[in-house]
Amino acid sequence: MIQLTKNPDAFCDKLPVFASEGFLKSKSKEYGWLCDDSFVTPFIIDKRGGFRRLVVMNEPIAFREASLDEEKEHLDEVCRFARTELKADFLSGHGNSIFRVVPDSSVSIDWGSYIVPLDGDEQNLLKNMQARMRTKVRNAVRAGVEVSSTDEIGEIYEVLKATMIRQKELYYPSMDYLSRLKENLGENAVYFVCRHEGRVQGGVVMLYNDLKGYYYYGGSIERPLDGSIALMHLEVMKYLKDKSVPYYDLMGARLQLEPGSKFIGIQEFKNRLGGKLYVGKTFKVVLRPLRYAVYLFMVNGYFLMKGGRYKGDAIDQVGKVAAMPNVVSAPGS
Numbered sequence: 001m002i003q004l005t006k007n008p009d010a011f012c013d014k015l016p017v018f019a020s021e022g023f024l025k026s027k028s029k030e031y032g033w034l035c036d037d038s039f040v041t042p043f044i045i046d047k048r049g050g051f052r053r054l055v056v057m058n059e060p061i062a063f064r065e066a067s068l069d070e071e072k073e074h075l076d077e078v079c080r081f082a083r084t085e086l087k088a089d090f091l092s093g094h095g096n097s098i099f100r101v102v103p104d105s106s107v108s109i110d111w112g113s114y115i116v117p118l119d120g121d122e123q124n125l126l127k128n129m130q131a132r133m134r135t136k137v138r139n140a141v142r143a144g145v146e147v148s149s150t151d152e153i154g155e156i157y158e159v160l161k162a163t164m165i166r167q168k169e170l171y172y173p174s175m176d177y178l179s180r181l182k183e184n185l186g187e188n189a190v191y192f193v194c195r196h197e198g199r200v201q202g203g204v205v206m207l208y209n210d211l212k213g214y215y216y217y218g219g220s221i222e223r224p225l226d227g228s229i230a231l232m233h234l235e236v237m238k239y240l241k242d243k244s245v246p247y248y249d250l251m252g253a254r255l256q257l258e259p260g261s262k263f264i265g266i267q268e269f270k271n272r273l274g275g276k277l278y279v280g281k282t283f284k285v286v287l288r289p290l291r292y293a294v295y296l297f298m299v300n301g302y303f304l305m306k307g308g309r310y311k312g313d314a315i316d317q318v319g320k321v322a323a324m325p326n327v328v329s330a331p332g333s
Contacts, residue, residue, distance in 0.1 A: 001036065002077040004085070008033040008040050017209045018042070018096050019058045022184040026177065027057075034081060038066040039074045045086065051295045054088040059097045059280075068101050075103040083287040090292050091285045092313070095252040096214060098280035109318040111282035112253040114267070114275030115212075118241045125237050128274030129230070136227030137234055145201065145228045147194045147235040153178045156191045156217075159203040163219030167262060168308065173217060178205070190239065194224075194232040201228040206236050212247045213240040233273055250275050254318050284315050 008015060017023055019042035024031035028044035035041075039060035046053045060074050082088040093099060102108040118125065126134055150156065157175045164172040181189045185207065192204045202220035206213055213236070220229055237248050250270040254263050271277070286292045296310075303310040311317055 002034050002074070002081050003036070004032050004081070005035050005040075006032055008035070008042070014211065015040075015042070015061065016058050016211050017185070017188060017207045017214065018094060019061060020185070020188075020209065022186070022188070023181070023207065024057065026180040026184045027055075034078050036074055036077065038062060038064055038070055041074070041078055043078075043082075045088065049295070049298055051291060052086070052088045054082040054086060054091040055094050056091065056097060057094045059093075059099050072101040072103065075099075075101065079103050079105070079285050079287065089286075089288045089295065091287060092315070093282040093284070095282075095314075096249065097282060098278060099282060100280055102281050102283040103285060106283040106285045107315055107319070108281045108283035109315050110255040110279060112255055112277050112279040114250040114253055114270040114273070115278055116237060116248040116250070116273060116275045118237055118246055118248060122238055122241065125234060125241070125274070129234075130272040130274070133230050133272040137231045138227075140196075140225060140227030140231040143196060143225060143227075145194055145196050145225060145231055147192060147232045149239075150191050150193050150203075151182075152193075153182065153191065155193055155200055156203045156205060159193075159200060159221065160205075160217055160219040162221065166222060173205075181205070181207070190236075192232055192236055192239075194228045194235075196225045196228060201225055202232060204232060204236055206239075208240060208243070208245055210245065212249050213245045215248070215250045230269075230273065248275075253277060254314070255279060256318055282315065284313070 008019070019033070024042060024044055028046060030045035030047070031043065033040050033042050039062055041060045042057045044055050044057060046055055056078065060071055079091055082091050096113070098111055098113055116128070126137065129137065153175060157173070157178055161172050188207060188209055190206045192206060194201045200221065201224040203218065204215060205217040207216050208214065215233070240248055250273065253267050253270070257264050300310045
């Protein structure tokens with residue numbers, strides 16, 4: 001029987017950073033962990049316009065050996081609990097989560113992530129990059145690009161905002177959210193910037209703990225100095241390695257891409273950093289179909305007022321692409 005707990009340490013003493021209390025309370029005032037005899041699953045409730053979406057913030061974390069059937073039963077129970085006890089209208093996985101199984105009644109797509117192992121010495125991190133990327137990094141070093149961590153959250157905010165507006169995205173992390181992350185995660189939230197001749201070229205929001213580091217957000221100016229962003233990621237990996245963190249997760253990869261999609265370039269970049277593509281699933285479950293239909297109507301109206309067009313969530317978008325001819329596969333898949 002699944003139960004809600006506010007003390008996951010009784011079930012699992014080592015949680016990924018996206019399952020930590022510091023991260024969850026940065027995202028929402030309503031959060032917790034759903035546990036049974038085998039798994040603990042962290043969640044938040046995202047409330048918008050009177051609607052409630054439960055977001056599964058990490059794939060189920062097993063604290064004993066369990067089968068895939070047991071994992072699926074756990075996710076089915078999470079969905080039931082979300083509807084009956086937490087009054088959620090729909091449910092979906094967070095972008096970092098790669099699920100081995102999905103619950104009944106879900107709509108799912110193939111999903112992946114590029115993960116860089118941080119083993120060997122520091123030179124090995126550069127060696128693992130593709131040859132063209134290594135050349136760009138060395139050129140950026142010769143050009144005098146400097147990478148450092150920063151407490152100036154406004155710098156990170158401006159570069160993320162500019163990037164997402166340039167990509168015609170209506171949502172980007174707020175100053176308040178970036179501040180909460182830093183306040184609640186402390187040293188486990190590190191913000192990096194790279195500069196050339198004093199001018200910011202790009203920024204990264206990196207979250208980590210002993211298990212793994214994550215490229216949570218990133219952005220750049222419109223035409224950053226060639227190699228500067230790759231050098232910044234190399235320095236992030238060195239930082240994690242110095243902390244004895246074993247992996248750098250570049251977070252989220254669509255395995256089926258429409259020709260000309262902006263995600264092709266993004267994922268090629270991640271592939272060239274030396275990451276290995278790990279694959280699984282992500283999903284959503286509509287728990288209250290009528291309320292979900294009203295929610296979509298309101299979201300469409302909001303986008304129209306902002307001069308945009310709502311294309312659906314990542315699951316909707318990838319599902320449409322999968323039905324098209326001449327689909328491009330993700331690099332390394």
